Amino acid sequence: MTEPKITFADKKRKTVETAEFTEDGRYKRKVRSFVLRTGRLSEFQRQMMNDNWADYGLDYQTEPFDFSAIYGNQQPVIVEIGFGMGKSLVEMAEQNPDKNYLGIEVHTPGVGACLAYAIEKGVKNLRVICHDATEILRDCITDHSLGGLQLFFPDPWHKTKHHKRRIVQPYFVETVAKKLAPGGFIHFATDWENYAEHMLDVLQSLQSAVGIRNVSATGNFIPRPDFRPLTKFERRGQQLGHGVWDLYFVKN
């Protein structure tokens, strides 16, 4: 029997985080906001990644990206973390040709599906990364360079003992705020009330320290905005009778 060929896309599945070591050489375990699902990467998704990475993909690097060189223009760059299968991200990129989009997702089938949809739609103002977004923010994005950051329906980590795995934590918001240009936005959405309250607490408590302000007329959440396309997880939540909470803050 011939061994299956290990392609670029297969290798990507194993390199979504950078290994870090303690001073005495032991692997440093980190609290991650994701679990790498072993879900099957279809032949089509694999091919999409292998054939289109040069045009659409960016890799983790230890120095900041040069957005003007990557997109060939000076338009604002909007980062989306955890785009899932990418449909809503591609729709946003298509609807906003005056902006550049950078999607970050660790789930390779989603990355392959997103590329396929971007190609089908002829979207050019989009790049994707298959790596832990917290490392990308920390190492690859220049301070004060982003037009916005969106995080739609992040894994809620329901159990209290898992709350430390939620991506929205004070350090995360401090990092995001540092990366935003003046006027840049933070847009979070969730269908899990307890996570929505946690997000609001973290954002409100850091408002003056990191120079952001809540645009909500009621001082908490904003009504669901029409410009946010329905995502796969949002639809699933709706079917389960969940509510939805949107938070929108702007950098001073």
Ligand SMILES: C[S@@+](CC[C@H](N)C(=O)[O-])C[C@H]1O[C@@H](n2cnc3c(N)ncnc32)[C@H](O)[C@@H]1O
């Ligand atoms: C609950 S799903 C939501 C997907 C999509 N936004 C939607 O609404 O349909 C959360 C996604 O975030 C991704 N994710 C979680 N932590 C991440 C991280 N640190 N970096 C990149 N992606 C992450 C997961 O792989 C997963 O696909």
